[in-house]
Amino acid sequence: xxxxxxxxxxxxxxxxxxxxxxxxxxxxxxxxxxxxxxxxxxxxxxxxxxxxxxxxxxxxxxxxxxxxxxxxxxxxxxxxxxxxxxxxxxxxxxxxxxxxxxxxxxxxxxxxxxxxxxxxxxxxxxxxxxxxxxxxxxxxxxxxxxxxxxxxxxxxxxxxxxxxxxxxxxxxxxxxxxxxxxxxxxxxxxxxxxxxxxxxxxxxxxxxxxxxxxxxxxxxxxxxxxxxxxxxxxxxxxxxxxxxxxxxxxxxxxxxxxxxxxxxxxxxxxxxxxxxxxxxxxxxxxxxxxxxxxxxxxxxxxxxxxxxxxxxxxxxxxxxxxxxxxxxxxxxxxxxxxxxxxxxxxxxxxxxxxxxxxxxxxxxxxxxxxxxxxxxxxxxxxxxxxxxxxxxxxxxxxxxxxxxxxxxxxxxxxxxxxxxxxxxxxxxxxxxxxxxxxxxxxxxxxxxxxxxxxxxxxxxxxxxxxxxxxxxxxxxxxxxxxxxxxxxxxx
Amino acid sequence: xxxxxxxxxxxxxxxxxxxxxxxxxxxxxxxxxxxxxxxxxxxxxxxxxxxxxxxxxxxxxxxxxxxxxxxxxxxxxxxxxxxxxxxxxxxxxxxxxxxxxxxxxxxxxxxxxxxxxxxxxxxxxxxxxxxxxxxxxxxxxxxxxxxxxxxxxxxxxxxxxxxxxxxxxxxxxxxxxxxxxxxxxxxxxxxxxxxxxxxxxxxxxxxxxxxxxxxxxxxxxxxxxxxxxxxxxxxxxxxxxxxxxxxxxxxxxxxxxxxxxxxxxxxxxxxxxxxxxxxxxxxxxxxxxxxxxxxxxxxxxxxxxxxxxxxxxxxxxxxxxxxxxxxxxxxxxxxxxxxxxxxxxxxxxxxxxxxxxxxxxxxxxxxxxxxxxxxx
Numbered sequence: 001x002x003x004x005x006x007x008x009x010x011x012x013x014x015x016x017x018x019x020x021x022x023x024x025x026x027x028x029x030x031x032x033x034x035x036x037x038x039x040x041x042x043x044x045x046x047x048x049x050x051x052x053x054x055x056x057x058x059x060x061x062x063x064x065x066x067x068x069x070x071x072x073x074x075x076x077x078x079x080x081x082x083x084x085x086x087x088x089x090x091x092x093x094x095x096x097x098x099x100x101x102x103x104x105x106x107x108x109x110x111x112x113x114x115x116x117x118x119x120x121x122x123x124x125x126x127x128x129x130x131x132x133x134x135x136x137x138x139x140x141x142x143x144x145x146x147x148x149x150x151x152x153x154x155x156x157x158x159x160x161x162x163x164x165x166x167x168x169x170x171x172x173x174x175x176x177x178x179x180x181x182x183x184x185x186x187x188x189x190x191x192x193x194x195x196x197x198x199x200x201x202x203x204x205x206x207x208x209x210x211x212x213x214x215x216x217x218x219x220x221x222x223x224x225x226x227x228x229x230x231x232x233x234x235x236x237x238x239x240x241x242x243x244x245x246x247x248x249x250x251x252x253x254x255x256x257x258x259x260x261x262x263x264x265x266x267x268x269x270x271x272x273x274x275x276x277x278x279x280x281x282x283x284x285x286x287x288x289x290x291x292x293x294x295x296x297x298x299x300x301x302x303x304x305x306x307x308x309x310x311x312x313x314x315x316x317x318x319x320x321x322x323x324x325x326x327x328x329x330x331x332x333x334x335x336x337x338x339x340x341x342x343x344x345x346x347x348x349x350x351x352x353x354x355x356x357x358x359x360x361x362x363x364x365x366x367x368x369x370x371x372x373x374x375x376x377x378x379x380x381x382x383x384x385x386x387x388x389x390x391x392x393x394x395x396x397x398x399x400x401x402x403x404x405x406x407x408x409x410x411x412x413x414x415x416x417x418x419x420x421x422x423x424x425x426x427x428x429x430x431x432x433x434x435x436x437x438x439x440x441x442x443x444x445x446x447x448x449x450x451x452x453x454x455x456x457x458x459x460x461x462x463x464x465x466x467x468x469x470x471x472x473x474x475x476x477x478x479x480x481x482x483x484x485x486x487x488x489x490x491x
Numbered sequence: 492x493x494x495x496x497x498x499x500x501x502x503x504x505x506x507x508x509x510x511x512x513x514x515x516x517x518x519x520x521x522x523x524x525x526x527x528x529x530x531x532x533x534x535x536x537x538x539x540x541x542x543x544x545x546x547x548x549x550x551x552x553x554x555x556x557x558x559x560x561x562x563x564x565x566x567x568x569x570x571x572x573x574x575x576x577x578x579x580x581x582x583x584x585x586x587x588x589x590x591x592x593x594x595x596x597x598x599x600x601x602x603x604x605x606x607x608x609x610x611x612x613x614x615x616x617x618x619x620x621x622x623x624x625x626x627x628x629x630x631x632x633x634x635x636x637x638x639x640x641x642x643x644x645x646x647x648x649x650x651x652x653x654x655x656x657x658x659x660x661x662x663x664x665x666x667x668x669x670x671x672x673x674x675x676x677x678x679x680x681x682x683x684x685x686x687x688x689x690x691x692x693x694x695x696x697x698x699x700x701x702x703x704x705x706x707x708x709x710x711x712x713x714x715x716x717x718x719x720x721x722x723x724x725x726x727x728x729x730x731x732x733x734x735x736x737x738x739x740x741x742x743x744x745x746x747x748x749x750x751x752x753x754x755x756x757x758x759x760x761x762x763x764x765x766x767x768x769x770x771x772x773x774x775x776x777x778x779x780x781x782x783x784x785x786x787x788x789x790x791x792x793x794x795x796x797x798x799x800x801x802x803x804x805x806x807x808x809x810x811x812x813x814x815x816x817x818x819x820x821x822x823x824x825x826x827x828x829x830x831x832x833x834x835x836x837x838x839x840x841x842x843x844x845x846x847x848x849x850x851x852x853x854x855x856x857x858x859x860x861x862x863x864x865x866x867x
Contacts, residue, residue, distance in 0.1 A: 052692055059691030059776070063721045063738060066778065067729060070737055073816060108505055108535070112571055117534045134535070200534050200560065200570075204733070 075208070082212035085113050089216065093223060097230045102223050106194070108133045114212065117198035118174070124151070124183065124190040134198075142173045147193060154183045154190055159214050170195065178205050182217040186224045194220070262330065270327040273320045280320060284313045322453045325384075326436065329460045336378045336464050340488045343373040343382075343414055347407050350386040354394050354403075362399040365390075369407035373414045374488040377465060382485070385461045388454040389418040389481050396422035396479070409487060417482035424475040433471065434459040458483075493800045496580040497866075499835045501564040503572040510541050510573060514548035517577045525551040527578040527585060530660065531562050531839050535571050538658045538665055546663065551577070553585050555672055556660025557620055561812065563805050563838030566827035568812075568820055574837050576802065582676040587661050590669045593625045598633035606638060606673055616679045618672040619845060620659055621648030625669045627765065627843060627856050628701060634854065643679055644854055645864050646845025647806045650754070650765050680801075681846050681864035682794050683857050685750055686787030689741050689775035691721060696742070699768045706740075706751075706762045713760025721776060730756060736810040739859045740764070742774040745851045750777065752810050752843070752858030765843050765858045779811075779859075781818040785825055792829040792863070801865035803830060805838030808859050812840060826863070834865075 089105055096102045103121060111119040111133040119133040120140055127144050146169055147154070153166040160167045160181040171177050179197035183190040194217060199205060287310040289295065291303065298306065328334035351367050358365040386405075393403045401421040408415055425433060429440045437452040462469040462483045473479040500516035502509035517525060528551035532541060538558060545554060562569040588605045590598055606617075617638075621627060627648055634642065648669070659666040694717055698708035706714040718735070719726045729735075735753035742749045744767065751766030751774075795801075805826065812819045827836060844862040848855040 056692045060721050060723065062690060062778065063776065064723070064725050067722065067725055067734060067737065070734070070814070070816075071728070071732065077816065112535055134537075198534075 078208050081113070082208065082215075085110065086212065086215055086219070088113075090219065096223065097227055099224065099227055102220070102227065103130050103192075106131050106133075111196060112200060114196065114216070115199050115209065116196040117200055118196065120195045121184075121192055122147075124154075124192055130192055139173055143170055143195065146170065146173065151190075154181075154193065158182060159210065159217070174198070180205060180210060180213045182213065184217055184220045184224065186221070186228055191224055266327040266330045269323050270331070273324045273327065277317075277320050277324070280313060280317055284310070284317060287313050319453065322457055326453065326457055326460055329457075329464055334464075336381065338376050338378050338465060340374060341377050341379045343375045343377070343407055343416070343485065344369045344371065346379060346383060347386065347405055347416065350383060350390060351405050353387070354390050357394055358403065361394070361397070363394065363397050363401050363403060365394075365403045365405075367405045367407075369405075370409065373407055373409060375414045375485040376488060377485050378461075381461045381464065385458045385483070386416070386418075388458045392454060392481075393418050393420035393422065393479075396420060398422065412487050412489075414485045414487055415482055416485065417480050419478065419480045421478040424477055424479055425471070425473040426475055427473075430471055430473060434469075494833070497576060497578045497802050497835075499564070499574070499576045499802070499837050501569065501572055501574050503569065506536065507540060507544060509536065510544040511548070513573050513575045514545060517549060517575060521577055521579055525549045525577050525579065527551065527553045527555070527583055528575060529578070529837075530554065530556040530573065530575040531559050531837070532556065532573045533560065533562060533569070533571050534558060536573060538660055541573070542660055542663055542665070549577075554660050554662050555585070555587075555618070556658070557839060558658040559839035559841065560809065561807075561840040563807060563823060563836060563840075565836050566824045568807075568823055568840075576835075576837050578677070578802075580676065584675045586673045588671040588673065589661070589666060590625065590630075590671065593629065595629045595633045598625075598630060599637045602633065602637040602671070605671075614678045615673065615675040616643035616645060616677065618674060619644060619646035619648070619669070620672075621646060621669040621845075622667065623648075623650050626702075626704070627845065628704065628767065630669070631767075631845065631854060631856060642847070642854065644845060644847060645679065645681060645804065645806070645862065646854075647839065647841035647862070648843050648845070650842045678867050679864050680795065680798060680867075681862060682791045683844065683846055683848070683855075683860040683862050684784075684788050684791040685748075685779070685857070685860040686784035687739065687741055687748075687750060687777035687779045687859065688783050689748070690778045691776050693773050693775050696768065696770055696772050696774065699770050701768045704764055704766075704768065705757070706764060706768055707759075714762040715756050715760040717776065718756075735762070736859075737814050739777050739810070740766075740774050741777040742767075742769070742772045744769070744772060747848065747850045748774075748777075749855060750857055750859045752808075765856070767856055777859075779814055781815065781821065784815060784818065784822055788822060788825055788861070789829065792826070795830070795863075795865055798865050798867065799831070799833065801834050801867050803834055803836040803838075804864045804866055805836055806844045806862040807838060807840045808844070808857075808861065809840050809842055811859050811861065814859075822861070826861070 089110060093102050093105045096105075106119065106121055111117075117134050119131075120135050120143065121130045121132070122128060122140075122144055123130055124147075127148055129140060129144075132140060147166070150166050150169075153164065154160070164181075167179070167181055170181060171179055174195075174197045176198050178199050179195060181193065181195045184192040184194055196213060199209075287306060290298070290306050291310050293303070325334065347369055348367055351365060355365060390403065390405060397403055397420045403421075404419045406415075406417045406419065425440055432438050433440065434455050435452075436456045438456075439452040458481075459469055465485065467484045467486065469481070469483040471479060471481050498517060498520035500513045500520075502512035502516075504512055513530075517528070528545065528549065530541065530545070532538070536558075538556065541556065542554070545551060562572060562574045564572070564574045586605070588601060590601060592598060592601075619630070621630060625648070627646075627650070634644070659670055661670060694709045696706055696709055696714075697711045699706045708714055709717045715726075715730075718729065718738070721738075722729050733755070735756065739753065740751040742751055749767055751764045751768060753762050753764045755763040757763065795803075805823075807819070807823070815822060823836075830836065843856055843858045844860065845854055845856050846862050846864075847853070
């Protein structure tokens with residue numbers, strides 16, 4: 001440092017200027033630093049603002065999606081609750097066919113689950129309460145009295161709209177704006193009116209609530225319609241049953257009268273037959289003795305006549321015996337013993353009886369049965385039936401013809417049929433041949449003697465066994481009579 | 492309280508059957524006499540029938556009854572039923588104060604006169620059941636003036652226009668106005684659990700009317716613009732479905748967040764709300780989900796660790812139930828799980844609760860929280 005420099009330092013002006021410069025420099029440095037700091041702070045603030053802005057944008061997204069989610073969740077929950085309730089109502093009332101049972105479903109549980117504190121259902125025509133939940137009797141009476149004079153306001157509507165004057169008046173009575181009113185109709189006529197009000201959970205009645213209420217009302221309408229149809233059907237059925245009962249009673253009466261007549265006829269036949277049989281037996285005895293010339297030799301002409309008398313007495317005896325058998329069967333006096341028995345042997349034995357007669361007429365008679373058929377039958381009665389059927393076949397089969405007696409098992413039954421190659425029976429006569437004394441009128445038949453009682457007896461014998469008998473015939477070709485008998489179990 | 496000092500009962504049957512069932516259950520626990528009976532019932536039951544039936548079967552010395560939209564019993568939310576609690580603890584006394592007026596001055600003098608010689612705190616507390624005719628803010632102001640700001644209090648109230656017919660049973664009569672019950676010889680420990688988390692940019696309430704419960708402007712704009720900002724094109728649907736309660740406002744007051752529940756919006760863009768509103772307070776829109784709710788519940792329930800043999804009285808929020816839906820059931824279930832088997836839970840749902848806020852040192856109103864109190 002030189003002298004000049006030292007002197008300058010001692011100079012106060014110089015020193016002041018120097019200090020000033022130093023301060024200025026320091027200030028400049030400070031300001032520069034501060035400016036730098038402010039710039040940095042600004043940048044930080046801007047960055048933070050940007051972050052906050054971004055966060056705010058994210059908040060927007062979060063809130064929007066959260067709200068949407070909650071709305072959907074709410075909607076789904078509401079719908080699910082209502083659907084469950086409607087399902088429950090339908091399940092409980094699906095098969096209900098009485099109005100009382102149907103309206104009993106509108107109970108406290110249903111109304112509360114639907115979300116309302118109060119409900120009133122009343123008959124629209126009688127203006128009487130059908131059911132109510134949580135209602136005040138005074139309010140109920142006021143509502144019914146109001147609707148009594150405002151019936152027209154409900155007609156043609158499914159649910160009372162918010163703008164309806166009547167809804168406003170009911171709302172004033174119930175002191176709540178949260179209510180729903182709907183008519184319950186059968187066809188187009190209002191049967192009842194349903195009102196629900198005062199939501200349990202504080203909330204305004206919304207569209208889904210209205211829809212659920214409307215669905216329930218529509219369902220009630222459908223149920224009422226179903227009940228109406230059932231009631232009408234029930235009345236028809238009732239009337240029909242009444243008529244059937246009347247007709248049945250008439251038929252029973254007629255049947256009883258027929259039974260009385262039939263019994264009288266059987267009794268008459270039986271009595272007459274009995275009365276005839278005694279003298280006939282005596283006549284037969286004497287005629288037989290006379291024919292056999294036990295009282296001495298008879299002139300030839302007298303003997304001829306006596307033989308004719310004896311033949312006719314035999315026929316008469318057969319008629320009387322058959323009639324007696326029919327009468328006994330009809331009156332239940334004949335003792336029937338249906339027991340296990342062998343059918344094949346019986347068929348063969350009966351057929352053998354007719355072999356000489358058939359041979360005489362040049363008729364082939366054959367038997368076609370399995371080795372054994374164990375059936376349940378009254379042997380003596382079935383024997384008579386077979387004798388009648390094979391005898392008839394022999395009578396109506398012309399010379400050179402053929403008779404076949406078949407016996408076979410069909411499931412748990414034995415089917416016996418007697419087939420001939422006779423003249424056959426006309427179709428119109430088929431359903432009459434089992435009647436007593438009925439004889440088919442044709443030239444062939446006229447030549448053959450018969451009483452018209454044989455088939456009638458056969459039918460009764462088979463009926464006594466609770467089995468079936470039927471006939472198939474081709475006119476000019478032949479006839480087949482068939483009947484069934486029950487096979488013995490494990491046979 | 493010990494088991495020999497209280498019992499609880501529930502019935503979910505219909506009408507009189509439910510009252511009979513509850514009476515029989517209590518009678519079997521306390522066959523001799525019933526001192527205090529607290530009974531909560533859903534709107535499905537007729538309060539007159541409840542009074543008649545109780546007087547026939549139990550003949551309690553005192554009845555405190557309340558009709559509520561939903562009840563709580565142990566780990567369940569009951570949507571139809573009667574929940575009762577019988578307290579037979581020695582020395583328990585109660586005094587009812589019915590508030591027919593909704594004027595602050597009258598409420599203040601009524602409370603002062605009714606409770607002037609009663610001790611505030613210790614083993615006594617005030618149970619307030621408030622109905623829509625009374626503005627809760629007015630009531631809180633009167634309460635603070637007359638009885639001080641740190642009074643042990645449990646309060647619940649209904650403000651919603653769709654609230655069910657609010658009934659109280661006070662001994663043998665029905666009451667449709669707000670009432671207080673001063674209960675002696677029972678000490679309470681309480682906490683409010685919300686679990687909401689702030690979301691989005693903070694805002695400032697620039698214009699509000701706390702008396703009318705209206706927020707007029709937020710950030711110098713109509714208050715509804717806050718929701719329009721976040722919901723944009725969804726706002727109309729939001730407004731139409733009255734969904735404001737889904738997103739309450741969380742206002743910062745003395746270091747804590749106070750929830751304000753929005754009930755409606757006016758045509759000028761103002762928001763009608765329940766809760767403590769102050770101009771120039773800062774807040775956020777709040778959001779809750781099950782995990783944040785459960786976490787808050789676990790944290791807050793630590794307060795009750797070490798409390799044995801207590802009856803837990805829970806007041807849950809209707810708007811919280813609306814937001815959490817089915818998660819509200821699991822929340823109650825979780826609440827039950829945090830307590831031991833010897834502790835019983837009963838409760839109701841309401842629109843708002845009143846309880847002392849320890850951090851702020853005075854009674855606050857909450858609209859979306861669970862108020863849990865242990866009675867000993």
